[in-house]
Each structure stands twice: as structure tokens, then as C-alpha cells.
Amino acid sequence: MQNVLVINGPNLNLLGAREPDVYGSTTLSELESLISGWGARRDLEISCYQSNHEGEIIDRLHAARSVHDGVIINAGALTHYSYALHDAIAATELPTVEVHISNVRHREPWRRQSVIEPACIYTIFGRGVDGYRHAIDHLVNRAAAEVHPYRYGPAEDHIADLRLPPGQGPHPVAVLIHGGFWRDHWTRDSMEGLAVDLALRGWASWNLEYHRVGSGGGWPATLEDVARGIDHLESAAGDHNLDLNRVVTVGHSAGGHLALWSAVRPHLADGTPNPVSRVPVRGVIALAGVSDLADGHGRGIGHNAVDEFLRRTPHDGPERYASASPAEMLPLGVPQVLVHGTADDAVPIEMSRTYAARAEAAGDPVTLLELDGVGHMELVDPDDPAWHTAAAALQGLG
Ligand code: DQA
Numbered sequence: 001m002q003n004v005l006v007i008n009g010p011n012l013n014l015l016g017a018r019e020p021d022v023y024g025s026t027t028l029s030e031l032e033s034l035i036s037g038w039g040a041r042r043d044l045e046i047s048c049y050q051s052n053h054e055g056e057i058i059d060r061l062h063a064a065r066s067v068h069d070g071v072i073i074n075a076g077a078l079t080h081y082s083y084a085l086h087d088a089i090a091a092t093e094l095p096t097v098e099v100h101i102s103n104v105r106h107r108e109p110w111r112r113q114s115v116i117e118p119a120c121i122y123t124i125f126g127r128g129v130d131g132y133r134h135a136i137d138h139l140v141n142r143a144a145a146e147v148h149p150y151r152y153g154p155a156e157d158h159i160a161d162l163r164l165p166p167g168q169g170p171h172p173v174a175v176l177i178h179g180g181f182w183r184d185h186w187t188r189d190s191m192e193g194l195a196v197d198l199a200l201r202g203w204a205s206w207n208l209e210y211h212r213v214g215s216g217g218g219w220p221a222t223l224e225d226v227a228r229g230i231d232h233l234e235s236a237a238g239d240h241n242l243d244l245n246r247v248v249t250v251g252h253s254a255g256g257h258l259a260l261w262s263a264v265r266p267h268l269a270d271g272t273p274n275p276v277s278r279v280p281v282r283g284v285i286a287l288a289g290v291s292d293l294a295d296g297h298g299r300g301i302g303h304n305a306v307d308e309f310l311r312r313t314p315h316d317g318p319e320r321y322a323s324a325s326p327a328e329m330l331p332l333g334v335p336q337v338l339v340h341g342t343a344d345d346a347v348p349i350e351m352s353r354t355y356a357a358r359a360e361a362a363g364d365p366v367t368l369l370e371l372d373g374v375g376h377m378e379l380v381d382p383d384d385p386a387w388h389t390a391a392a393a394l395q396g397l398g
Contacts, residue, residue, distance in 0.1 A: 001044065001143040004136065005068040006035055008050040009057055009076035015101075022102050026129050038133045042140045054078055058088040070139040071096040072132060079104075079114045089119040095142065097135040100125035103185050105214060126185030134189055141192035145199050148240070152232035153225070157215065160229050161188065161207040162236055163195045169241030171204040172248070172398035175230055175262070175281075178207075179253025179288075179380075181302035182222055182309040184214035190380055191252065197382040201391060203398065204242055206233055210258070219310045219324055220268040226258045227265045231278045248283045248397045250390075252380050253347055254305070256289020256338075260326035263334045271322035271329070283335040283397035285390055287379040288347045291338065291355035292327035294318070301347060327355055330362040337367045337393040341374025341386065369393065 008028065011018060016027035026034070032048040039046035047068070051057050057078070064071060071094050078085050079098070089096050096119065103126030104111040117123050122138050124131040148162040165171055176195055180186020188209045195205040210225035211217030217225070230247070237244050251259025263281045265274045290296050290306075297306040310320045321328045336359060340352040352368055359366040371378075371386050378386040 001069050001140050003045050003047070003068045004039060004070045004072060004139060005060075005064045006032075006046055006048045006132065007057060007060060007071065007073040007075070008048070009074060009078050010052045011076050012074060013050050013052065024101065024128055031129050031132070034129065035132050035136070038136050042136055044136065044140070054082055054084060058084060061088040061092050064094060065092050068094060069143075070094055072099055072135040072139070073097070073116070073120075074099045074101065075116055079116055080110055081115060083115055086116045086119045089116055095139060096120045097138055098123040099131045099135050101128055101131060102126060105184060122189065124187070124189065138189045138192060141189075141196050144196045148236070150232060150236055152229045155211065155216070157209045157211050157217075158225065158229070159209045160232065161195070161205075162240065163199050163205045163207070164240055165199045165202045165204060167202070169204075170243035171202070171241060172246035173204045173206055173233060173242050173244070174198050174394060175233075175247060175249045175259070176205050176207040177210075177226065177249060177251035177255035177258045177262075179251070179255040180212070181305035182213045182217060182254045183305065184212040184217070186212070191255075193382040194250070194380060194387065197387070197391065201395070203394070204240065206230075206236075213305075213308050218308065219320055222258070222309070223261065223268060223324060226262055227274075227277065230262055230265075230281070233279050244279050245282065246398050247279055247281055248285060248394060249281050250285040250287070250394065251289060252287040253376065254290050254302075254309070256286035257291065257293070257326065259284050260286055260289060260291055260332065260336065261324065261329070263332040263336075264329050266323050266329060268323045281334060284332070284337070285394050285397070286336065286338045286352075287390055288340050288344050288352075288376050289338060290347055290351070292351055293325035294321050294327065295351050295354065296347075299348065299351075327358060330359050331364040332359070333364065335365040335367075335397055337369065337390075337397065339369045339371065339379060339386070339390045339393065341371045341376065341378065343373050344376045346376040367393070
């Protein structure tokens with residue numbers, strides 16, 4: 001991946017002035033210089049193009065075929081009805097990432113449908129202008145290592161991406177579980193940098209998608225997906241020589257919650273142990289993990305994300321914590337490494353400190369690695385020393 005075309009469609013020339021409460025205050029020219037900088041960091045040459053005209057965008061895509069290696073497109077409202085644009089994207093045969101600044105799934109019903117999505121390799125929405133940076137990272141990470149996608153259920157979100165290290169195996173497996181406070185605009189691309197890095201460290205990775213709050217997830221669907229997604233490793237193990245006795249879950253933030261939870265995977269109705277889990281989790285790495293839902297509720301983390309995830313109403317009792325919160329499920333019975341930055345303002349480090357003390361008192365082998373001055377996102381940046389610390393801990397568990 002060397003040369004990427006970024007297309008912005010109708011009305012995006014008005015960015016900054018147009019509905020700033022929806023699209024933010026960054027202008028198109030500011031956005032384009034941000035994008036060029038993000039591209040340069042990944043050794044990419046970026047060409048930016050904007051047009052309000054469907055035919056011109058289609059002509060630009062046709063011309064891209066022989067010049068560019070990938071495309072990022074925010075097609076504006078054309079997204080929702082232009083089959084001609086779908087066909088043009090398909091005709092280029094270039095990996096194309098669809099981006100939307102706003103959360104199109106939570107707006108008018110007609111914005112929820114994208115007719116170009118089937119022609120694109122990935123869709124990113126609702127992350128503001130950062131979505132373009134994530135699209136660049138996705139193109140680069142996807143080109144860096146071959147991806148074997150596995151479907152573990154009938155829905156679009158029932159997908160796990162397998163990446164393999166070099167060599168014959170048997171390979172230890174890191175199940176990657178992304179964060180984003182269980183909400184739908186965060187998806188598994190946020191763990192892809194780690195997946196690429198792990199292959200170089202000799203680990204296969206199984207990067208799980210799951211239903212999230214806002215698109216059919218929350219308690220219990222999210223948890224059911226994670227349990228099912230991990231067990232689906234069985235179907236890939238034979239083809240790729242995966243060592244299912246060396247499976248470690250690695251989760252970030254809300255994904256850290258799911259990674260800890262998956263070590264036990266209790267029955268959701270009553271929190272009792274679940275003997276039907278077929279692939280045992282040998283250890284857990286929780287990166288700034290939400291290990292204690294009651295504590296997360298009390299602190300109101302992620303704008304009351306725990307309440308949304310648990311679908312609690314003021315009339316509910318605390319029952320759901322028993323089947324969903326790792327802190328209520330101790331001991332988990334497997335080694336756990338909690339990695340947490342002292343400067344994390346999304347999930348405060350105090351949560352890991354309290355959880356570690358409780359886990360240890362319950363007899364679990366637990367290690368808390370406190371990283372001085374480190375915030376929330378460094379832990380999933382493969383170039384950051386914070387991730388290197390976590391990756392070294394992972395080697396100890398595999
Ligand atoms: C948009 C969403 C579209 O529905 C809208 O028509 C746009 C911008 C976004 O970036 O959020 O113009 O693509």
C-alpha cells in the first residue's frame with residue numbers, strides 16, 4: 001500500500017460550516033491536511049478529491065484504477081442511494097473503505113442504509129474526522145498481513161479475522177477483543193495494529209467482532225457472541241495448526257471486560273459456571289479493562305456506558321452483575337495480567353487496583369502493570385512502549 005485516494009462527496013466542501021453539531025468544526029482543507037499527515041506517518045502518498053457531482057466521482061474512481069492502491073470514500077448522501085457509485089467502486093477492484101463522520105446508524109432511518117457498503121472492504125462511522133485516520137490504518141494493516149475471515153454465526157457482526165505468524169505451528173492464539181464502551185461505532189479495526197504486531201511475535205490472532213449497543217448488542221447478546229466467537233476457533237484450528245491449549249484473550253477497555261469475562265463465560269441467566277465452553281482460555285491480558293461493572297456504573301464511565309450495556313432500568317436489581325461483571329465472578333481461575341496507565345481518563349486505574357486486590361484475595365494469579373503517565377489509547381498502539389510491555393506479558397502466558 002503506497003498510494004491512496006481519498007474522496008469526499010456532496011456537501012463535504014462545507015465541512016466546518018455545515019451542521020457543526022453533527023459534523024464538527026474541522027473544515028475540508030483542514031481535514032485534507034490532517035489526512036495527508038496521517039498518511040505520511042504510515043509512509044503513504046495521499047491524493048484528496050472532493051466533488052458534489054456523482055458522475056465526476058465515478059470518473060475519478062475509474063481513473064484511480066491504474067494509479068492508486070486503495071480508496072477511502074465518504075460519499076455523503078450518495079451513500080444511501082447511488083447504485084452507480086456502488087458499481088464504480090466494485091469496478092475499480094481497489095480495496096475501498098467507507099467513512100462517515102457522523103453516526104449514520106443513529107440518525108434518520110434513510111441514513112442507516114448504505115448501498116455502497118457491499119462494494120467496500122470496511123465501513124467506519126461515528127468517530128468524527130478520526131474515522132479517516134482509522135481508515136488509513138485499516139488499509140495499511142490489511143495489506144501488511146493476510147487475513148482469513150471466519151463467520152461464527154449468521155449476522156454480519158458474527159465475524160472473526162484470523163491472522164497467522166510465519167512457520168508451521170502449532171501457533172498460540174491471542175483472541176483480540178476491541179473496546180469502545182460496547183457501542184456500535186467502535187469495531188475490530190482498533191485491534192488490527194496489534195494483530196499485525198502479534199504475527200511478528202509468533203502469535204496467531206483471532207480478532208473478534210460482536211454485536212454492540214446500538215446494533216443489537218448489550219447484555220446478553222454481546223456476551224453470547226464473545227462466547228460463541230471463541231468456541232468457533234475449533235473450526236479454524238485444524239486448517240491452520242492453532243494450539244487451542246494456548247488461547248489467551250487480550251481485550252482493551254470494554255474489550256478488557258469481555259476478555260476477563262470469557263475466562264469463565266458463566267450462564268447469563270444466573271451467573272453459575274458454564275461447562276459448555278469448548279475452547280479453554282488459558283490466561284487474560286486486560287488493557288485498561290473495565291473489570292468491575294458496578295464500579296464502572298458508579299463512576300459513570302463512558303457517559304453511563306455500563307447502564308446502556310446492561311440495559312438496566314431504575315427498577316432492575318443488581319442481578320446482571322453476577323453473570324456479567326468479572327469482579328463478581330472471582331476467582332476466574334486463570335492468570336490475569338492487567339495493564340493500565342496512570343493517566344487513563346476513560347477507565348481510571350483505581351478500578352484495576354481494586355480488582356487486582358480482590359482477585360488476589362480470591363486466590364487468582366493476577367499481576368497489575370501500572371504504566372506511569374500512560375493514557376487509554378497507547379495500549380493499542382503497536383508502536384507504543386505501553387503495548388510492548390503488554391506483549392511481553394502475553395509471551396509469559398502463552
Ligand atoms: C455523512 C453522512 C451522510 O448521511 C450525509 O449525507 C453526509 C455526511 C457523514 O460523514 O456522516 O453528507 O456521510
